[in-house]
Amino acid sequence: KKAQIGVTGLAVMGANLARNFARKGYTVALHNRSVARTDALLAEHGHEGSFVRTESLEELVGALESPRRILVMVKAGGPVDAVIEALVPLLDPGDIVIDGGNSYFQDTRRREAALAAVGLHFVGVGVSGGEEGALLGPSIMPGGPQESYASLGPMLESIAARAEDGAPCCAWIGPDGAGHFVKMVHNGIEYADMQVIGEAHELLRSVAGLEPGEQAEVFRQWNTGELASYLIEITAEVLGQVDARTGKPLIDVIVDAAGQKGTGTWTVQEALALGSPVTGIAESVFARALSSAEPAMRAQAQRLLPAGVGATTEDVVGDAGFVEDVRQALYASKLVAYAQGLDMLTLAGAEYGWELDLAAIASLWRQGCIIRAQLLETIMEAYAGESAPANLLFAPAVTTALEAALPAWRRVVARAVERGIPAPVFSSTLAYYDSLRRPRLNAALTQGLRDYFGAHTYRRVDDASAGAYHTLWSGDRSEVIA
Ligand code: NBP
Numbered sequence: 001k002k003a004q005i006g007v008t009g010l011a012v013m014g015a016n017l018a019r020n021f022a023r024k025g026y027t028v029a030l031h032n033r034s035v036a037r038t039d040a041l042l043a044e045h046g047h048e049g050s051f052v053r054t055e056s057l058e059e060l061v062g063a064l065e066s067p068r069r070i071l072v073m074v075k076a077g078g079p080v081d082a083v084i085e086a087l088v089p090l091l092d093p094g095d096i097v098i099d100g101g102n103s104y105f106q107d108t109r110r111r112e113a114a115l116a117a118v119g120l121h122f123v124g125v126g127v128s129g130g131e132e133g134a135l136l137g138p139s140i141m142p143g144g145p146q147e148s149y150a151s152l153g154p155m156l157e158s159i160a161a162r163a164e165d166g167a168p169c170c171a172w173i174g175p176d177g178a179g180h181f182v183k184m185v186h187n188g189i190e191y192a193d194m195q196v197i198g199e200a201h202e203l204l205r206s207v208a209g210l211e212p213g214e215q216a217e218v219f220r221q222w223n224t225g226e227l228a229s230y231l232i233e234i235t236a237e238v239l240g241q242v243d244a245r246t247g248k249p250l251i252d253v254i255v256d257a258a259g260q261k262g263t264g265t266w267t268v269q270e271a272l273a274l275g276s277p278v279t280g281i282a283e284s285v286f287a288r289a290l291s292s293a294e295p296a297m298r299a300q301a302q303r304l305l306p307a308g309v310g311a312t313t314e315d316v317v318g319d320a321g322f323v324e325d326v327r328q329a330l331y332a333s334k335l336v337a338y339a340q341g342l343d344m345l346t347l348a349g350a351e352y353g354w355e356l357d358l359a360a361i362a363s364l365w366r367q368g369c370i371i372r373a374q375l376l377e378t379i380m381e382a383y384a385g386e387s388a389p390a391n392l393l394f395a396p397a398v399t400t401a402l403e404a405a406l407p408a409w410r411r412v413v414a415r416a417v418e419r420g421i422p423a424p425v426f427s428s429t430l431a432y433y434d435s436l437r438r439p440r441l442n443a444a445l446t447q448g449l450r451d452y453f454g455a456h457t458y459r460r461v462d463d464a465s466a467g468a469y470h471t472l473w474s475g476d477r478s479e480v481i482a
Contacts, residue, residue, distance in 0.1 A: 002065035003029035003052045005155060007073060008083060009101075010037045013127070014073030015045075016134035017100065020159040022049025029054055029063040033074075057083075061090040067121075068095040069152055076101045084111060084122075093119030096148050100125045104266060105143075105177030105184060109352075112144055112176040121148035124176070126183020128369035129161065137161035139368035140170035141186070141361075143179025161368025169364040174354035181270075181348055182361055185341050188267030188281040190231075190370045191260075192337035192425055195284035197235050199423040200330045203412065206421050208322050212249035216240030222327055226401070227334075229373030257292035260285070267344075274351060276344040279432050280337035283424040309420045322415075328408035329426050335402060336429035338379065339392035359383035393436070402433070457482045 006029035007018040014032075018041070022028045029052040032038045042053055054060040061068060068091060072083050080099055087097060097120060099108065108124030115122035126141035127134065140160045142149065149172040160170035173179045204210045204218065219236040223229070241250040264285040271278045291298075342358055349356040362379040365371055382388075382395030389395045393402065413430055416423040435441060450456035457468035468482040 001027055001050075003027040003050075003063050004065055004069065005029070006031060006054075006060045006064050006068065006070045008032065008057065008060060008070060008087075009073035009075075009079075010041050011073070011075075012131050013100070013134050014071070015041050016131055017071065017073060017127070017138075017159070018051070019045050019048055020135055020137070021155065022051060024158045025049070026155065026158075027052065029060050031055075031057065031060040057086055058090060061087070066092065066095070067151060068092075069098065069155070070096070071098045071100050073100050076103050077107075080107070081111070084115070088115070088118060088120065091120055094121070096121040096123055096152055098123045098125055098142075098152065099180075100127045102183075102261075102263065103180050105180040105270075108143065108177040108180045116145070121145050123148055123152060124180045125156070126173075126179045126181075126186070128183060128186055128365075130370075133161065133368050137169070137368050139186075139364050139372075141173050141179040141182045141364065142170065143173045143175065143177055143181070145175065146172060160364075163363065163366040167363060169366060169368045171357075171360045171364050173361065174349070174356055177352070178354045178356065181352075181354075182345065182356070184263055184266050184270070185344055185348075186365060186369060186371060187263035188271075188278065188285075188344075189338055189341040191264040191267075191284035191288070192280040192341075193229075193231055193334060193371055193373075195287050195425045196280075196330050196333045196337065196429075197231060198287075199333075199416075199426050200326050201235070201239070202421060203326050203416060203423065204323065207415060207419060208319060208326070210323070212239040212251050213242075218323060222330075225327075226374060227327065227331055229375070230370060231373070257295065258288035259292065260288050264288070270348070271344055274344065274347045276340075276347045277432065278337075278340040278344050279428040280333065280340055280425045283428045287422075287424055307420045309418070322412075325408035325412050328405040329412035332402055332405035332409045332433075333426050333429040334375065335398060336393065336433055337425065338375065339398075340429075340432065342379070342392050357383075358388065391436075393433070455482075 004026045005021055007014050008031040010018065010030060010032040018028050018030060027050040030038050030041060031054045035055050038053060042051060052063045054063055070087065072080060074080060074083055080101060080103060084097060097115060103124060112122040121144060123142055123144035127138045129138035137160055140156050142156060153172060157168040157170045160168040162168055173182050201215060204215050210218065216236045216239040219232055219239060223232045223236065239251055243250045243253045246253060268282045268285050345356050345358065359380050362376045366376045378397055379392060382392055382398060392398055409430055413423060413427045416426065447458040451458050451470055452473045455470055457470045459466050460469055469479055470482045471477055471479050
């Protein structure tokens with residue numbers, strides 16, 4: 001019997017996806033560069049389903065029904081190109097090569113174009129949920145030729161996570177690199193989500209005086225309301241953990257230097273290229289860098305830089321009102337961070353010719369991935385109607401929620417600034433909100449300055465034709481039309 005899907009690259013992600021397919025009843029052909037990995041998988045999990053062992057890519061290709069579907073799960077970057085190069089001569093037109101790794105979306109665009117030119121389908125799939133998700137149900141974001149989804153989609157949907165309403169967390173996203181792009185932005189939002197939780201944690205500690213164990217209870221409570229999400233749930237777990245060695249809260253013995261594997265950085269680099277103001281995501285990436293990039297400089301700063309914090313206003317230790325303020329600030333900042341990420345998807349869709357369905361994208365983040373949250377239901381509703389809002393923040397339910405949270409949000413940011421506690425995403429998302437809302441921004445002075453030193457011209461508020469004007473700054477200072 002021919003296999004319905006082949007998997008090449010059987011490290012943890014590939015092995016778990018292969019097992020997931022087999023457990024759903026598919027016959028899965030297995031291949032790995034070093035055969036030992038294939039044999040280890042078969043020895044340990046061969047009984048879970050129907051597998052076909054192969055030792056070479058030729059054998060793998062020969063084991064598959066037509067059109068062939070081959071999932072490549074090797075290390076992102078050069079190895080993906082190496083495997084594609086070796087596979088292409090073995091395939092027939094209409095076969096589907098799937099890259100389920102963490103590939104950069106521009107690589108996916110390039111590979112899709114190259115394979116399309118020889119009649120092959122290349123599907124770049126964003127897979128979220130880590131090892132466990134791969135086995136038990138990830139959130140899956142496939143991009144590539146839509147016609148390939150007819151043959152591949154049902155298989156991907158069968159291994160995907162399911163939302164509470166039973167819908168699979170998998171849907172065709174758009175052409176070429178769209179799937180990997182959406183996965184990248186998911187990771188950017190994940191950075192912001194984690195950073196605002198971290199800021200809340202710090203404020204609860206430094207201002208409200210709550211110890212980690214007490215905070216665990218607060219987060220557990222928050223997880224029952226509008227903040228309900230996987231990250232809030234596991235925050236309670238981490239904060240509640242006691243270090244066996246010292247008896248202290250575990251959080252206090254973990255070095256405060258955050259790591260990253262680069263997808264947040266990709267998101268911000270791409271946002272800069274698109275001119276997309278994802279301030280919350282950018283601040284989150286920078287916050288991680290600041291925590292870890294120059295430890296010696298941080299140590300020196302702790303000795304040299306004064307706090308300049310005046311006599312603090314009232315004591316808020318034990319103040320339940322402040323804790324509730326932080327909850328509301330966290331929710332509002334999170335709303336803005338998601339809105340910024342979705343706005344980036346809209347800008348990217350226009351740039352790359354993708355018609356991204358934001359309601360569908362929100363729907364498949366509801367389970368299986370790290371940012372799964374109650375809020376995604378609200379986002380789906382916001383984009384469900386005929387006329388989608390230009391920004392998530394304009395959806396009536398979201399505007400109302402922000403209105404309710406704003407006084408608390410402003411108090412929390414003010415309190416953080418007063419006390420010298422950094423809350424970069426709480427404050428930058430609030431600045432973004434206020435910037436959007438203000439009738440005039442300080443950009444007029446920027447334009448004036450640019451015109452002064454570089455004759456870059458400006459537009460006038462009283463000229464609807466959008467003509468370009470220039471003041472003769474070094475001459476008689478009269479105005480000319482450029
Ligand atoms: P790795 O990223 O560690 O890659 C190991 C696999 O790549 C092995 O099968 C290895 O074969 C193969 N490989 C390498 Br390395 N170079 C190769 C080459 N030139 N030709 C053929 N095969 C080659 O595996 P992973 O941790 O399972 O991750 C797979 C993908 O999934 C990556 O893109 C990763 O970023 C992504 N990922 C995603 C998540 C998530 O949550 N979505 C989590 C973890 C990883 P060998 O056995 O012969 O050395």
